[in-house]
Amino acid sequence: MTLRAYVISRILLTIPMIFILLTMVFVVIRILPGDPVLAHFEKNVDPALVEEMRVKLGLDKPLWAQYFDYVFGVFRGDLGKSMYDYSPVAEQIFSAFPATLELAISSMIIAALVGIFLGVQASKRYNKPVDHTIRIFGIVTYAIPVFLLGMILQLVFGVGLRWLPVGLRMNPMLAAPQGLSIGALHFSTGLYTIDSLLEGNMFKFVESLRYLFLPSLTLGTVLSGVFIRLTRTNMFETMRLDFVTAARARGLRETTVTYRYALRNAFLPVLTMIGLQFATLLAGAVLTETTFSWPGLGTYVVDRINFRDYTAIQGAVVVFGILVSIVSLVVDLLYAYLDPRIRL
Amino acid sequence: MMGGSSTKKNMFSRLVPLLTSLARRGLAGWFIAIGLIMVIAIVVMTMLAPWISPHDPSAIEMGPPLSPPSSQFPFGTNKLGQDMLSRVISGGGIMIQVALLSVVICMAGGVPIGLLSSYTGGILDRILCLIMDSIYAFPGLVLAIAIALMLGRGVVNMALSIAVVYVPSYFRVIRSQVLSIKEMAYVEAANAIGAKGHTIVSRYILPNVIPSIIVVATVNFADAILTAAGLTFIGLGVSVDIPDWGYDLTVGRTLLTTRVWWVIAFPGIMVVLLALGFTLMGEGLSELWNPRLEQ
Amino acid sequence: MIEQTNAESHLLTVNGLTVEYWTRRGKIRAVENASFTLDRRETLGVVGESGSGKSTLGLSLIKLVPNPGRIITGDISLEGQNIRRMKDEEMRDVRGRRISYVFQDPMTSLNPVEKIKDHFVELIQTHEPKVSKTQALERANQLFRDVGIQEERINDYPHQLSGGMRQRVMIALALALNPSVVIADEPTTALDVIVQAKILDLLNSLKNRYGMALILITHDLSIVLQRSDKIIVMYAGRIVEYASSVNLYSSTQHPYSQGLLKSIPNIELADQKLEAIEGSPPDLLNPPKGCRFWPRCSFAMPECRTEEPPLFETKKNHLVRCYLYKDETNDQ
Numbered sequence: 001m002t003l004r005a006y007v008i009s010r011i012l013l014t015i016p017m018i019f020i021l022l023t024m025v026f027v028v029i030r031i032l033p034g035d036p037v038l039a040h041f042e043k044n045v046d047p048a049l050v051e052e053m054r055v056k057l058g059l060d061k062p063l064w065a066q067y068f069d070y071v072f073g074v075f076r077g078d079l080g081k082s083m084y085d086y087s088p089v090a091e092q093i094f095s096a097f098p099a100t101l102e103l104a105i106s107s108m109i110i111a112a113l114v115g116i117f118l119g120v121q122a123s124k125r126y127n128k129p130v131d132h133t134i135r136i137f138g139i140v141t142y143a144i145p146v147f148l149l150g151m152i153l154q155l156v157f158g159v160g161l162r163w164l165p166v167g168l169r170m171n172p173m174l175a176a177p178q179g180l181s182i183g184a185l186h187f188s189t190g191l192y193t194i195d196s197l198l199e200g201n202m203f204k205f206v207e208s209l210r211y212l213f214l215p216s217l218t219l220g221t222v223l224s225g226v227f228i229r230l231t232r233t234n235m236f237e238t239m240r241l242d243f244v245t246a247a248r249a250r251g252l253r254e255t256t257v258t259y260r261y262a263l264r265n266a267f268l269p270v271l272t273m274i275g276l277q278f279a280t281l282l283a284g285a286v287l288t289e290t291t292f293s294w295p296g297l298g299t300y301v302v303d304r305i306n307f308r309d310y311t312a313i314q315g316a317v318v319v320f321g322i323l324v325s326i327v328s329l330v331v332d333l334l335y336a337y338l339d340p341r342i343r344l
Numbered sequence: 345m346m347g348g349s350s351t352k353k354n355m356f357s358r359l360v361p362l363l364t365s366l367a368r369r370g371l372a373g374w375f376i377a378i379g380l381i382m383v384i385a386i387v388v389m390t391m392l393a394p395w396i397s398p399h400d401p402s403a404i405e406m407g408p409p410l411s412p413p414s415s416q417f418p419f420g421t422n423k424l425g426q427d428m429l430s431r432v433i434s435g436g437g438i439m440i441q442v443a444l445l446s447v448v449i450c451m452a453g454g455v456p457i458g459l460l461s462s463y464t465g466g467i468l469d470r471i472l473c474l475i476m477d478s479i480y481a482f483p484g485l486v487l488a489i490a491i492a493l494m495l496g497r498g499v500v501n502m503a504l505s506i507a508v509v510y511v512p513s514y515f516r517v518i519r520s521q522v523l524s525i526k527e528m529a530y531v532e533a534a535n536a537i538g539a540k541g542h543t544i545v546s547r548y549i550l551p552n553v554i555p556s557i558i559v560v561a562t563v564n565f566a567d568a569i570l571t572a573a574g575l576t577f578i579g580l581g582v583s584v585d586i587p588d589w590g591y592d593l594t595v596g597r598t599l600l601t602t603r604v605w606w607v608i609a610f611p612g613i614m615v616v617l618l619a620l621g622f623t624l625m626g627e628g629l630s631e632l633w634n635p636r637l638e639q
Numbered sequence: 640m641i642e643q644t645n646a647e648s649h650l651l652t653v654n655g656l657t658v659e660y661w662t663r664r665g666k667i668r669a670v671e672n673a674s675f676t677l678d679r680r681e682t683l684g685v686v687g688e689s690g691s692g693k694s695t696l697g698l699s700l701i702k703l704v705p706n707p708g709r710i711i712t713g714d715i716s717l718e719g720q721n722i723r724r725m726k727d728e729e730m731r732d733v734r735g736r737r738i739s740y741v742f743q744d745p746m747t748s749l750n751p752v753e754k755i756k757d758h759f760v761e762l763i764q765t766h767e768p769k770v771s772k773t774q775a776l777e778r779a780n781q782l783f784r785d786v787g788i789q790e791e792r793i794n795d796y797p798h799q800l801s802g803g804m805r806q807r808v809m810i811a812l813a814l815a816l817n818p819s820v821v822i823a824d825e826p827t828t829a830l831d832v833i834v835q836a837k838i839l840d841l842l843n844s845l846k847n848r849y850g851m852a853l854i855l856i857t858h859d860l861s862i863v864l865q866r867s868d869k870i871i872v873m874y875a876g877r878i879v880e881y882a883s884s885v886n887l888y889s890s891t892q893h894p895y896s897q898g899l900l901k902s903i904p905n906i907e908l909a910d911q912k913l914e915a916i917e918g919s920p921p922d923l924l925n926p927p928k929g930c931r932f933w934p935r936c937s938f939a940m941p942e943c944r945t946e947e948p949p950l951f952e953t954k955k956n957h958l959v960r961c962y963l964y965k966d967e968t969n970d971q
Binding site: 016017020021024025028029032036039127132139140142143144145146147148151152154155159160166279280281282283284286287290291301302305306310313314317320321324325328 | 371474475477478479481482483484485486487489490491493494495566570573574577578579580593596597600601603605608612615616619620623624627
C-alpha cells in the first residue's frame with residue numbers, strides 16, 4: 001500500500017473510533033443507573049435546585065437530543081458546564097492540560113530511555129545473571145502500584161534525604177514561567193520547563209525540573225518494563241541477523257554495530273509501543289498526579305469526583321479518549337513514514 | 345470453612361511434585377512456581393486471617409497510635425491505634441474478591457463474545473472489533489473510574505468496572521487464535537462432514553485457545569489488583585470499616601511527611617507481592633507455551 | 640605428511656585448525672585439523688556440501704565463528720602475524736581492512752535503514768579516521784566504477800537495488816581498503832546463472848589488479864575448477880583432498896572428490912548420466928568411527944572403518960586423506 005493510501009485510510013479509521021468513544025462515555029455517565037444530576041446533590045435537596053441545574057445544563061431534554069448536543073458540542077470544543085459553578089468545562093480542562101502533557105512527555109522519555117538501555121544490555125548477555133536481573137526488574141516495576149512507588153520515592157528523596165520536593169509543580173515562592181514575550185506578543189507552551197527557558201530564567205528552569213523529576217521518574221519506571229521486554233527481544237533477534245555479522249566482518253566498532261545497525265532496525269516497534277503505551281501512561285498519570293499533587297488533568301478528575309461534578313468528569317474522560325486516539329494516529333503515521341521500506 | 349488439616353495436607357502433597365516438575369523447566373518454570381506459591385500463600389493467609397491475626401484488625405486503640413514497629417506490634421500501629429500486622433493479614437480480602445470476580449465476569453463475557461465474533465466473521469465481527477478496539481485504546485483506569493463512579497461503591501460494582509476494561513484483552517487474544525485455527529485443515533474437514541458451528545467451536549477451537557486464555561487471565565488478575573488499588577486510592581473504594589490494603593495505602597499517604605513509613609510499607613508490600621505473584625505466573629506461562637528465543 | 644610451513648613465506652598460513660560448536664546436545668567438530676597456505680594473486684577454492692565446515696573455516700579466519708562455536712587449536716598467520724593471539728581491537732583492525740569477507744546472501748547483508756553511501760563512509764572512516772567524508776565518497780565512487788555499478792545508486796537504500804547489484808556493493812565494500820585476502824562465501828548462490836559468471840569474473844579481475852588473494856567457498860565444484868589455483872575439498876569437517884585445480888581435475892583421488900566431479904553436468908557429453916553420491920553426510924554429533932566418508936564410499940576397506948586416515952602426499956603438493964593412497968606417499 002502506498003504511503004498516501006495508508007495515511008488516508010488510517011485517518012479515516014480514527015473517526016468511527018472517536019464516535020464510539022464518545023458514545024461509550026455518554027452511555028456510562030448518562031445512561032448507567034444513577035441520574036447524574038440527582039447524584040450530585042445531597043439526599044434531601046430542594047427539588048427546585050435540581051430542576052434549575054437540569055435546565056441550565058441542558059439535561060432536561062430528551063436523551064437523544066442530549067446525545068446530539070453532546071457530540072456536536074465536542075466537535076465545536078464545548079464540553080459542557082461544570083455542575084459546581086457552571087463554568088465551561090473546556091476552559092478548565094484546557095488550563096489543566098499542559099501540566100499533564102509535561103508529565104506525560106517526560107515520563108515517556110524516561111520510560112523509553114531506561115527501557116531501551118536496559119533492554120540492550122540484557123539482550124547482549126542472554127541468560128546470564130545480568131539478563132535475569134533486568135528481566136525481574138521489569139516484572140517487579142510493573143507489579144508495583146504507581147502511587148506506591150511514588151510514595152516510596154517521596155519518602156526517600158523528599159522526606160528522608162530532603163533533596164527533592166514531594167509535591168506541586170513549582171516552588172510556591174516563584175511565579176509560574178511566562179514564556180516568551182516580545183512587546184505585545186506572548187508565546188508560552190504551558191510546559192514550565194520550556195517556558196522558563198524561553199523566559200531566560202535559569203533558576204526557574206532548574207526549579208521546574210526539580211519538581212518534575214520525581215513524578216516523571218515514578219511514572220517512567222513503572223512504564224519501562226514494557227520497553228525493556230520489547231527491546232530485549234527485538235535486539236536479540238536483530239543482532240543475529242546477517243547484516244549485523246556482515247558489519248562486524250567489516251571491522252566496525254561494537255558500539256556502531258549495536259546502535260547504528262541493530263538498534264536502528266529494532267527501534268521501529270519501540271516507536272509503535274510508545275503509541276500503544278500512551279493510554280497506560282495517561283491512566284498512570286492520574287494516580288501520579290494525585291500522589292504528587294501535580295495540577296494536571298488527573299488531579300482535576302479526582303477533585304471533580306469529590307465535588308460529584310459529573311459533567312466535568314464526562315468532559316475530562318472524553319478528552320482522555322481523544323488524546324489517546326490522536327497520539328496513536330500520529331505514531332502510526334510516523335511509523336509509516338520512517339520505515340523506508342513502506343515509504344516508497 | 346476449614347476442612348481440617350487433612351485437606352490441606354492433601355493439597356500440599358499434590359503441590360510439591362507440581363512445583364518440582366516446574367523447577368526443572370528453566371527460568372520460566374521458576375517464575376510460575378514462585379508466582380504460584382506467592383499467590384497461594386497470600387490467599388491462604390487471608391482465608392485464615394480470623395484465626396491467625398494477633399489482634400482484631402478493626403479494633404481501635406489497641407496501642408499508642410502511630411507507633412513504629414516493635415516487638416508488641418511488629419508492623420506498628422496506625423493513626424487509630426490499630427495493629428498493622430493484623431490489618432496486613434486481614435487486608436487482602438476485598439482485593440482478592442474484587443480481582444476474582446472481575447476476572448470471572450470478564451472471562452464469562454469476553455470469551456464467548458470473542459469466539460462468536462471471530463468464528464462468525466462478517467459485519468458483526470467488524471463492529472465488535474471496532475468497539476473492542478475503542479475500549480482497549482482507552483486508558484483503563486479512567487474508564488474504570490467513570491463506571492465505578494456511576495455504579496457506586498461495593499465489591500460487585502468495582503469488579504464490574506474493572507471487568508469492562510479488560511474484556512477487549514480476551515477478545516483480541518481469542519480472535520487472533522481463532523482466526524488462525526479456523527484456516528487449519530482439520531477445521532475445514534470438520535466443516536466438510538457437516539459438523540455444526542458450536543460443535544466445531546467447542547471441540548476444536550476452544551481447547552486450543554485455553555492456554556492463551558489462562559495467560560491472559562493471570563495478567564488480568566494482576567491488573568485487576570492494581571486497578572482496584574488505584575480506584576481505592578482515588579476514593580472510589582469499598583466501604584471503610586473492612587480492613588483493606590488499598591484503604592490503608594490511601595490513608596497512610598497523608599502521614600508520609602511525618603516519616604511514618606510503616607503504615608504504607610507493609611500493606612504496600614502485600615499488594616506488590618500479590619500482583620507480582622500473578623505477573624510471574626503470567627510471564628512464566630507465556631514463555632513456556634510460546635517460547636521465542638530458542639537458540 | 641604436511642611440512643611445517645614457514646609462516647612467513649606465505650601470505651596466509653593455516654595450520655591444524657580445529658573448530659567446535661559446543662551445543663546443548665554435545666560438541667560438534669565443524670572443522671578438524673585443517674591446514675593450507677595462500678599467496679598473493681592466488682585463488683583458493685574450498686568445496687563441500689552444506690555442513691562440511693567450509694563456512695566455519697572461512698569465518699574462523701576472521702574469528703567470527705558464531706556462538707556457540709570456538710576455535711580449539713591451530714595457528715592462523717596473516718603476513719607472519721598470529722591471528723589467534725590477537726585481541727579484539729587488533730582483530731577489528733584486521734577485519735575489513737586486511738581480510739574481507741563477502742557473505743552469501745546480499746539481500747540480508749546490508750543495513751536496511753542506511754543508504755549505500757553511508758555503508759562506505761562508515762567503513763572507511765572507522766578504519767582510517769583521518770579520511771574526510773568527501774574523500775571517502777570519492778573512493779566509493781571509484782569502487783563503484785570498478786565493480787560496474789552506476790554512481791547514482793550510491794544514494795539508494797539496499798532494498799532499491801537488485802540482487803546482483805547488492806552483491807557488487809558487498810564486493811566493493813570488501814575491496815574498499817585494499818585487503819590482502821578476500822573471502823567470498825558462496826558469492827553466487829543467491830544469484831541467477833548469468834549474473835553468477837559476471838560476479839566471478841569480476842572477483843578474478845579485481846584480484847589480479849589489486850594483488851590480493853581470494854578464497855572462494857562454494858558447494859559448486861565446477862566454479863572453482865575453472866577459477867581457482869588450488870582447491871580444498873572438505874567433507875564432514877575434514878580436508879579430504881588438497882591440490883591444484885589442474886591436478887584435482889586430471890587426477891582426482893579421493894572417492895568423494897571423484898563423486899563430486901561426476902555429478903557436474905558436462906555439456907559435451909550428450910548421454911551423460913549424472914551420478915549422485917549415495918547416502919548423506921554424517922551426523923557430526925555422533926560421527927562414524929574411522930574415515931568419515933566410509934559409509935558412502937564404494938572403495939571402503941576394513942581399515943577405513945577403524946581409524947581415520949591421515950593426509951597422504953601423493954604428488955608434490957597433492958594431498959589426499961584416503962587409505963587407497965597410503966603406499967604412494969611422496970616422502971621428501
